[in-house]
Amino acid sequence: ATTMAGGAIAKEVNTANLPPNEPAWGKQLGHGVVENPYGHPSEYEKHVVRRTVPWLTADSIASISMTPLQDLKGIITPNGLVFERYHGGVPQIPMEEHRLIIHGLVERPIIFTMEDLMRFPSVSQIKFIECPANGGMEWKGAQMEALQFTHGMLSCCEWTGVPLKVLLEEAGVKPEGKWILAEGADGSHMSRSIPLEKALEDTLVVYAQNGERLRPEQGYPLRLLNPGWEGNTSIKWLRRLEVGDKPWYHREETSKYTDLMPDGRARKFTFVQETNSVITSPCPENPIVKSGFLEIEGIAWSGRGRIKQVDISFDGGVSWVPANLKGLVLDKALTRFSLVTKWDGQPWLLQSRAIDETGYVQPTLKQLRDVRGGNSIYHKNSIHTWKVAPNGGITNVQIT
Amino acid sequence: ATTMAGGAIAKEVNTANLPPNEPAWGKQLGHGVVENPYGHPSEYEKHVVRRTVPWLTADSIASISMTPLQDLKGIITPNGLVFERYHGGVPQIPMEEHRLIIHGLVERPIIFTMEDLMRFPSVSQIKFIECPANGGMEWKGAQMEALQFTHGMLSCCEWTGVPLKVLLEEAGVKPEGKWILAEGADGSHMSRSIPLEKALEDTLVVYAQNGERLRPEQGYPLRLLNPGWEGNTSIKWLRRLEVGDKPWYHREETSKYTDLMPDGRARKFTFVQETNSVITSPCPENPIVKSGFLEIEGIAWSGRGRIKQVDISFDGGVSWVPANLKGLVLDKALTRFSLVTKWDGQPWLLQSRAIDETGYVQPTLKQLRDVRGGNSIYHKNSIHTWKVAPNGGITNVQIT
Amino acid sequence: EKLGIGATASAEEIAGWDIDIRPDGKGLPKGQGSVEEGEALYEQFCSTCHGLFGEGEGRWPVLAGGQDTLTEERPTKTVGSYWPYASTLYDYIRRAMPFTAPRSLSDEQVYHITAYVLYLNEIVEEDFVLDQDSLATIKMPNQDGFFVDPRPDVQNTRCMKNCADPKQLHIAGTLRGITPVGHFVEGADAPAASHEAQMEQESLK
Amino acid sequence: EKLGIGATASAEEIAGWDIDIRPDGKGLPKGQGSVEEGEALYEQFCSTCHGLFGEGEGRWPVLAGGQDTLTEERPTKTVGSYWPYASTLYDYIRRAMPFTAPRSLSDEQVYHITAYVLYLNEIVEEDFVLDQDSLATIKMPNQDGFFVDPRPDVQNTRCMKNCADPKQLHIAGTLRGITPVGHFVEGADAPAASHEAQMEQESLK
Numbered sequence A, B: 001a002t003t004m005a006g007g008a009i010a011k012e013v014n015t016a017n018l019p020p021n022e023p024a025w026g027k028q029l030g031h032g033v034v035e036n037p038y039g040h041p042s043e044y045e046k047h048v049v050r051r052t053v054p055w056l057t058a059d060s061i062a063s064i065s066m067t068p069l070q071d072l073k074g075i076i077t078p079n080g081l082v083f084e085r086y087h088g089g090v091p092q093i094p095m096e097e098h099r100l101i102i103h104g105l106v107e108r109p110i111i112f113t114m115e116d117l118m119r120f121p122s123v124s125q126i127k128f129i130e131c132p133a134n135g136g137m138e139w140k141g142a143q144m145e146a147l148q149f150t151h152g153m154l155s156c157c158e159w160t161g162v163p164l165k166v167l168l169e170e171a172g173v174k175p176e177g178k179w180i181l182a183e184g185a186d187g188s189h190m191s192r193s194i195p196l197e198k199a200l201e202d203t204l205v206v207y208a209q210n211g212e213r214l215r216p217e218q219g220y221p222l223r224l225l226n227p228g229w230e231g232n233t234s235i236k237w238l239r240r241l242e243v244g245d246k247p248w249y250h251r252e253e254t255s256k257y258t259d260l261m262p263d264g265r266a267r268k269f270t271f272v273q274e275t276n277s278v279i280t281s282p283c284p285e286n287p288i289v290k291s292g293f294l295e296i297e298g299i300a301w302s303g304r305g306r307i308k309q310v311d312i313s314f315d316g317g318v319s320w321v322p323a324n325l326k327g328l329v330l331d332k333a334l335t336r337f338s339l340v341t342k343w344d345g346q347p348w349l350l351q352s353r354a355i356d357e358t359g360y361v362q363p364t365l366k367q368l369r370d371v372r373g374g375n376s377i378y379h380k381n382s383i384h385t386w387k388v389a390p391n392g393g394i395t396n397v398q399i400t
Numbered sequence C, D: 001e002k003l004g005i006g007a008t009a010s011a012e013e014i015a016g017w018d019i020d021i022r023p024d025g026k027g028l029p030k031g032q033g034s035v036e037e038g039e040a041l042y043e044q045f046c047s048t049c050h051g052l053f054g055e056g057e058g059r060w061p062v063l064a065g066g067q068d069t070l071t072e073e074r075p076t077k078t079v080g081s082y083w084p085y086a087s088t089l090y091d092y093i094r095r096a097m098p099f100t101a102p103r104s105l106s107d108e109q110v111y112h113i114t115a116y117v118l119y120l121n122e123i124v125e126e127d128f129v130l131d132q133d134s135l136a137t138i139k140m141p142n143q144d145g146f147f148v149d150p151r152p153d154v155q156n157t158r159c160m161k162n163c164a165d166p167k168q169l170h171i172a173g174t175l176r177g178i179t180p181v182g183h184f185v186e187g188a189d190a191p192a193a194s195h196e197a198q199m200e201q202e203s204l205k
């Protein structure tokens, strides 16, 4: 409840509920168990929802909604808030009528029921999924006055399923097999070519997220998960895997998900989500509400492995100080960083810069633009800047 | 979809949706983004809910509901399925009207708003919470033909908040301070005495679970979290912490949460949830559906630290083989174990036995009963047995 | 190092929430209560659930009786038979009872009712006057019945072979009919969505 | 070691789902299509969204034109200006179009419409006949416009001090009015619960 610029919507406080008074809820009974046998958040948290940017797409059915990163803590994204991206709407598929076929350059083509797949030994891993268009609206200039819209095509869950390698062994990949076509069962029949190398390294076929079955928006009952790679390759409602000797060059790896360079040529198979980071507090939705002690907090992630270090700048990148990593630091998962400091109205230009275990240093916007221009749409992982006003309000600016 | 004894409810399969046919959902569009701005599980997962045992309590408002462990994977419990236990129903508290007071033997009594608490540097940790009555219905004999009811007073989340130690430092505990009374704001005003030693070691004051704010059933907007200790001490809707020189001996640490021994005397302050484990697949809700390859899976946990080893017995405890731990093995968190084997109709007596990093070995039921008799209600952590019928059906038995 | 977050709590703010009582009487408010006045109040506010004599109506908790049952097969744990301190009774009634209207009684009313419940348990005589001083002097029957957690109390070992005699294993199944299993037994009803609905479902069996 | 889980998929089962096409023509079904027959089908099934000439109605995708715009400030990426292989067009129409009725066209219809969209892009002449053999021979204008990901392509270093000249920093804010901010700007409306509602809300500003 702040009345500052950019602050949360102010709420009337009923002083009858403050000490020394006994509040209303201390004088009555609440609802009993299994009143909501599958629970939901407090009625006072109704603002914590996925949101879309309506002018981005022609229709909500082939569109995207973003995770409210500004309201989240830790590294797990609760399932109800995991960002959505799909091209034919969310299909409602009964578990019993879903099938996965593996065929092509294999010794024995196989058809699996969900029950079959769940008999394989399962693995559970915490991994982020990010749309490669995350931040893409900001290639040509700052556009979005909200963390949810600048970075919200990003979520992180504990996923459970079977390594694709195990399923491929069951089918027996022929020596000529080098690529895999993954295809969805929804109306868009989304398809992507995945190199066999990735499939054998760490690709999973998953049926659960954060303990429970996949949400419909996340591919119920089955999806692919390519850890660290652009979300689009992690095909949802997965129904078919064909092994081939060459990539397929389908619409989602030619017309889309290729990165146009200034010379008019385009990059293809740009799979990895490179090292990225952003400060989540403060941010436009979370202005600084009081002078004095302040924890600057944020998230960092890398599609190439673990985060090794995050640095913070208060002056738009002129000088940097190391932040601390806190909590679990896992491979290809969101990682929290923190820096404890004081604020007394300084007009900061706040930035974070992540470094992963390969030594890759998150680039500046200028460095990215110098190489890639302004039309590549995808993979914008440059250092992000929040401008702190003397009243604690935060705005999105770009520094070049 | 199995028709075996004890199996899931069979579902009619519409072959028009199976290959070579294009299923219905491949020929139409589904719903678009933010149709459910805070999502929910598939309509085909409606059976995955918390459940209560009506005859356990006089009223649903001072009662308990259990987590459907049989349907969960990995170590994270999704927030909607975290078990509920409370004594005055679930209060609906507006974030802005909640306060936490720290007082008693402190230098400066403090009153915090939620906004204040969220300004402290936060920590996020994955920890289990277990009701000490978990399994308590089975002290005198096997009663419950369902994993959800034998072990479901158990959940595990990523919790975010402030170490209580930090808040106590802010108030300045006087040298005479040895115990802390924690008290809730709900109609039951639940209160427990916590030794200062624990508070300084690892107790947290938390406001988020699995990324989002606490669910109302879990104490929104604020709860205590005593990692590894009986859930009852992790006071929900936390509004007051008083530092004192002695424990308070309130109703929840005298009439309840004391363990009656055969000699008529009772144990008090039985805080720790000792090492425990259970096989989650197969279990009564998840019978063995096919002969041949089988992964036996389960969860283990210890209130004293990390799980070191889990063993499996097929013959009711005569002989044991080591299982593998899989996924993250964290302090005071659920830990998954797994053993890959084959089943061809053998009448197994399946058991799991966990060992934690202190070397403590989960006891047999006979060992527990020999010391504690049948009236202690709480802290039943003995080795659990599932009987496997030749048709794959699973029943709950006790071996002595 | 202090961060200076949070306001100093005033004595008045604290007083309104500082409701706890300790065995030594710390926390007890001014005032007093009598068994006689307690009787009427108890019958008005408590007896519908806990019974006129503390015997418990239906499945609501029993408050009196059960002395010397703690070693029996089915012990009755009450204020009189089990609770170690009288202070707990005042504290609990003040924080949580009557169940449907917590915090609705005055401190004085709690004194009266506490006196009466102690009387129902034959702990005080009918002319006893309960106050700040006398409450802490009451010695409850089971005061010495508690000792601090001695766990770990069983030492299992990690035996791997021949850990038991297979012929000596005694295997006991469950009692039938008490597990709510509607959700996974084939052909049975779907799970009830509420406590009441589930009770009803059970009763239809 | 194989676990023997899952059934062998029959050729018939696979055939029904094996809908993918590759640049070398692998996957193309029997049949053929003509620009002429494609025109009528395109106008019936596609033009309401993509325009009579592939120019795109409203905000729906543009399918034709845009040649030589890839180096411009606002490039128009279409089948003709951007797509490297004609096979992708057959594949995509077959798997996903028309948008509201995916998988509703026959293989033959897809041949006709593909021919017509290629014609709209001036890639084939109006008498061209598209079939299993001819499709793979089509050389698309931008076929050589793609190269494999060369990342990491920028090498930042972990500079800690004097990393830039503070006087040279150019700071640019956001354009106003395009961020949906109803959910956190004070006094503004609550967030819309649906795409449509949010569009409406925006339009009211």
Ligand code: HEC
Residues within 6 Å of the ligand: B058, B059, B062, B087, B188, B251, B255, B256, C042, C045, C046, C047, C048, C049, C050, C060, C061, C062, C063, C077, C078, C079, C089, C092, C093, C097, C098, C099, C100, C113, C117
């Ligand atoms: C509407 C029913 C109801 C009424 C009226 C009621 N109680 Fe209770 N009482 C309960 C329930 C239910 C519990 C158990 C709550 C729990 O499990 O947390 C309880 C618990 C108690 C206990 C603790 C019992 C134990 O063994 O731990 C005491 C003491 C008690 N009540 C006293 C009173 C007094 C005194 C009054 C009147 C001022 C009263 N109750 C009115 C329902 C009631």
Ligand code: HEC
Residues within 6 Å of the ligand: A058, A059, A062, A087, A188, A251, A255, A256, D042, D045, D046, D047, D048, D049, D050, D060, D061, D062, D063, D077, D078, D079, D089, D092, D093, D097, D098, D099, D100, D113, D117
């Ligand atoms: C109701 C509107 C609608 C109709 C009718 C329709 N489309 Fe589309 N089309 C779309 C939308 C929306 C997309 C983008 C989908 C996405 O983003 O995944 C699209 C994408 C395409 C693309 C890919 C464009 C690109 O640049 O990647 C092609 C090619 C296409 N449509 C061809 C057709 C053909 C051929 C038909 C008729 C058989 C047709 N469409 C009918 C709405 C429509």
Ligand SMILES: [Ca+2]
Residues within 6 Å of the ligand: A008, A071, A285
């Ligand atoms: Ca907010």
Ligand SMILES: [Ca+2]
Residues within 6 Å of the ligand: B008, B071, B285
């Ligand atoms: Ca089930």
Ligand SMILES: [Ca+2]
Residues within 6 Å of the ligand: B242, C018, C019, C020, C021, C027
């Ligand atoms: Ca006190």
Ligand SMILES: [Ca+2]
Residues within 6 Å of the ligand: C039, C043
């Ligand atoms: Ca009377």
Ligand SMILES: [Ca+2]
Residues within 6 Å of the ligand: A242, D018, D019, D020, D021, D027
């Ligand atoms: Ca194929």
Ligand SMILES: [Ca+2]
Residues within 6 Å of the ligand: D039, D043
């Ligand atoms: Ca025409």
Ligand SMILES: [Co+2]
Residues within 6 Å of the ligand: A132, A230, A257, A258, A269, A270, A271, A272, A378, A379
């Ligand atoms: Co890419």
Ligand SMILES: [Co+2]
Residues within 6 Å of the ligand: B132, B230, B257, B258, B269, B270, B271, B272, B378, B379
């Ligand atoms: Co205990």
